[in-house]
Amino acid sequence: MKISKSFLVILLLTCVFNCKTKTISSEKNTVSETKKPNILIIHVDDLGFHDLGINGSKIYQTPNIDALAKQSVIFNNAYANYPRCVPSRYAMMTGNYPIQNGNVPDDGFKMDGIPNDKNFVKNIKASGYQTAYFGKWHLGNEESLKDFGYDFSFAAGHAGSPISFLYPFNVAKRGNGKSKKSPIPDVDNVSKAGDYLMDVMTDNVAKYITNTDKNKPFMAMFSFYAVHQPLEAKEKDINRNKEEIKNFDFENQPEFIKEGTGRTKMRQNHPKYAAMVETMDENVGRLLQLLKDLNIDDNTIIVFSSDHGGLSNDGTKKRDLATSNYPLRAGKGWLYDGGIKVPLFVKWTNHFQPKTDDNSIVMLMDVFPTLLDITTNKSLNTNGKSFLPILNNEAEWADRTVFWHSSKARPTNTGDTKSSAIRKGNYKLINWYKEERTELYDISKDPSEMNNISEQNPELTQKLLKELNSWKSKF
Incomplete structure (x- = not known):
């Protein structure tokens, strides 16, 4: 089959253009990948x-x-x-x-x-x-x-x-x-x-x-x-x-x-x-x-x-x-x-x-x-x-569930005493373990932690306290 010169020229230019475009694109991707x-x-x-x-x-x-x-x-x-x-x-x-x-x-x-x-x-x-x-x-x-x-x-x-x-x-x-x-x-x-x-x-x-x-x-x-x-x-x-x-x-x-x-x-x-x-x-x-x-x-x-x-x-x-x-x-x-x-x-x-x-x-x-x-x-x-x-x-x-433990309290300087805490979703429990005192808060409703709801939610309180103590036992 006979191929015209004009077709070959067009084909050659197309290949050159595509190769050049591909090279430029590759360079851009490389730059974006390596430019940390x-x-x-x-x-x-x-x-x-x-x-x-x-x-x-x-x-x-x-x-x-x-x-x-x-x-x-x-x-x-x-x-x-x-x-x-x-x-x-x-x-x-x-x-x-x-x-x-x-x-x-x-x-x-x-x-x-x-x-x-x-x-x-x-x-x-x-x-x-x-x-x-x-x-x-x-x-x-x-x-x-x-x-x-x-x-x-x-x-x-x-x-x-x-x-x-x-x-x-x-x-x-x-x-x-x-x-x-x-x-x-x-x-x-x-x-x-x-x-x-x-x-x-x-x-x-x-x-x-x-x-x-x-x-x-x-x-x-x-x-x-x-x-x-x-x-x-x-x-x-x-x-x-x-x-x-x-x-x-x-x-x-x-x-x-x-x-x-x-x-x-x-x-x-x-x-x-x-x-x-x-x-x-x-x-x-x-x-x-x-x-x-x-x-x-x-x-x-x-x-x-x-x-x-x-x-x-x-x-x-x-x-x-x-x-x-x-x-x-x-x-x-x-x-x-x-x-x-x-x-x-x-x-x-x-x-x-x-x-x-x-x-x-x-x-x-x-x-x-x-x-x-x-x-x-x-x-x-x-x-x-x-x-x-x-x-x-x-x-x-x-x-998410996260924990805290503060055993080196400073009652003289900052007024705090020994305590541990867990937050699980909206609920946060703080346990003053030496005083055997626990408080529970719904942070989504009470971000100021003024309404202790532990007595109204004994099962949740015990569940969170158990999870907190389990975390502490693995120190």
């Missing part, structure tokens, strides 16, 4: 759920965080694994309940003894990530961060809180200037008179992000020392908040109510704390703007969270309390939601559709399993699990 997202984790110390404008605060102005939340998947049923710093952070970093040597100590955790196949940071790093940690670590010395998988760290080590937020940061501003606290490394060497710790920290996070190898993704965790005590802020911000608080009508809301061995603060009326929250928000805004300026915001996953509830409670020793978690009950140190419910939202532009999830029960121990799932599609089979299906609108975890 950057990750920025912003973790705030002692920030209560209601310390943000988006969560109802009428005192603290947090426009940058509020704007970030509106672009994110917001989890309104997110919990810390413990109502104080060290175990909560241990749980987040390891993806497990904070259980060590058969108990949940309130302090003394170390990040050694975690095998590589259970280490989220090392697994993410092995997939090609630059890793860095800034700020409050409180889980060992500087060397422990490298051992755990972080290439770089700044101002991170034993310190659980600053000696001072005002330069010089490792000199107390009261008494003789000495302190028993661990000093924060690095910061005084890059600071000058008049500097404020949050600003210095943010400067160094920004410097790191700006200078990273642009051919490799980064995972940076910025763990604010704020808004933990000492309550120290910039004078102009304190004065502004004094005026705003003075003119705010708290109506008939009492300033304190009795709780446990002490008091619960019921008003957000501390001008220094308000100033600290607002400075923290400004620094979050600086980092968000930097990502835009570097044109990497669309391909950067941002996780915002807090380690537990705000400091609203004291015990037999009266304290300068920072904030109120109202309408949640109690605060830091307690297993009521005021102590363990935290803000948590996740943003990844063009990947996670912004929404508010009021039903799914998630925990801080789920954060790194989720990040590992996103970056490597792997699971390390820990207590925490990836909530990527929720982010992708493929699942909801409304019926």
Whole structure:
């Protein structure tokens, strides 16, 4: 059969076009598959759920965080694994309940003894990530961060809180200037008179992000020392908040109510704390703007969270309390939601559709399993699990069962006593096991945990208590 020249030319051009199109398409798919997202984790110390404008605060102005939340998947049923710093952070970093040597100590955790196949940071790093940690670590010395998988760290080590937020940061501003606290490394060497710790920290996070190898993704965790005590802020911000608080009508809301061995603060009326929250928000805004300026915001996953509830409670020793978690009950140190419910939202532009999830029960121990799932599609089979299906609108975890155990209570400092808790779906049971006292709440109807329904529901109470004790027996 005779084939015309014109037909051969058309056939040749068609093949060339199709091959070229296929090559371009393949290149695009390859780029999309290999262009892993950057990750920025912003973790705030002692920030209560209601310390943000988006969560109802009428005192603290947090426009940058509020704007970030509106672009994110917001989890309104997110919990810390413990109502104080060290175990909560241990749980987040390891993806497990904070259980060590058969108990949940309130302090003394170390990040050694975690095998590589259970280490989220090392697994993410092995997939090609630059890793860095800034700020409050409180889980060992500087060397422990490298051992755990972080290439770089700044101002991170034993310190659980600053000696001072005002330069010089490792000199107390009261008494003789000495302190028993661990000093924060690095910061005084890059600071000058008049500097404020949050600003210095943010400067160094920004410097790191700006200078990273642009051919490799980064995972940076910025763990604010704020808004933990000492309550120290910039004078102009304190004065502004004094005026705003003075003119705010708290109506008939009492300033304190009795709780446990002490008091619960019921008003957000501390001008220094308000100033600290607002400075923290400004620094979050600086980092968000930097990502835009570097044109990497669309391909950067941002996780915002807090380690537990705000400091609203004291015990037999009266304290300068920072904030109120109202309408949640109690605060830091307690297993009521005021102590363990935290803000948590996740943003990844063009990947996670912004929404508010009021039903799914998630925990801080789920954060790194989720990040590992996103970056490597792997699971390390820990207590925490990836909530990527929720982010992708493929699942909801409304019926999840989760646990807490607090055996190192602080009746002197935060007014709490030894307790354990279980949440199963809408129901939450708290057991003060030394006092043989149990309370049951339907969180969906009673988020303030004021209506104990254990007597009206004896079978459910016993069922949940049995499940809680069964979990504890496996420590």
